[in-house]
Amino acid sequence: MKPSVFLLLTAGCLAACADSGANYTPILDGPTAPAFQSDLAACQMLARDQRQFDQETAGATVLGAGAGALLGAADDGADAAGGAIAGALAGGIAGAVHASDRREAIVVECLRGRGHRIVG
Template identity: 45%
Template sequence: MFRPLKLGFLPVVFALAACANSGANYQPVIDGPVGPNYSTDLAQCRQLAASQPTLDGSTAASVGTGAAAAGVGSVIFNDNSDNLGRAAGVGAVAGLTADLVQKNADREAIIKNCMRGRGYNVVG
């Protein structure tokens, strides 16, 4: 029997997409004085971080892995495949979320390293 896919996941996906580039807006904590070029340096480092792709091969792999793991887990633990599609959908969203969280952390690290490379004592 065919059951249409419910669109309950769309708000979650849109919310995740809206936050996808938040790591590029990271404000590093600087210990010590900042020079007159601080704003320019920070803007350039943020631009570098923002230039990293939001969706790439690792995103597809995370979504696929999450969907497969949740689907298999549903079949194993429920001993049937009645909720396979729902479980796979939840797993896909979980994989997407994990990938976006990692990409935001990577963007923050890019900003920290970029600012350190420009001579700032970044402590957080």
């Protein structure tokens, strides 16, 4: 598979995972309040709208690609392109996981701010 095709597929997979934290539904302590569903939808939308996390993930992907290319080229006759692909994948996954965790935290804190008793 060509490196450019691999990177495009990786980018597509990361984009698909980008909103996973925003779709989080937390566990409540006690009964569900009447406004919970509308508050949950609003808090999930707030988390989903934080596009700076997508930019951070893209930055992590680029940094990973650069570091991987340097390490690949520094290895005895190794492939810089292969190192760049591996580094981009590692950086992109790490960035996507971090963004997902931050979006999930936004959902939890938003619901707590609206008076819901969230335990996890």
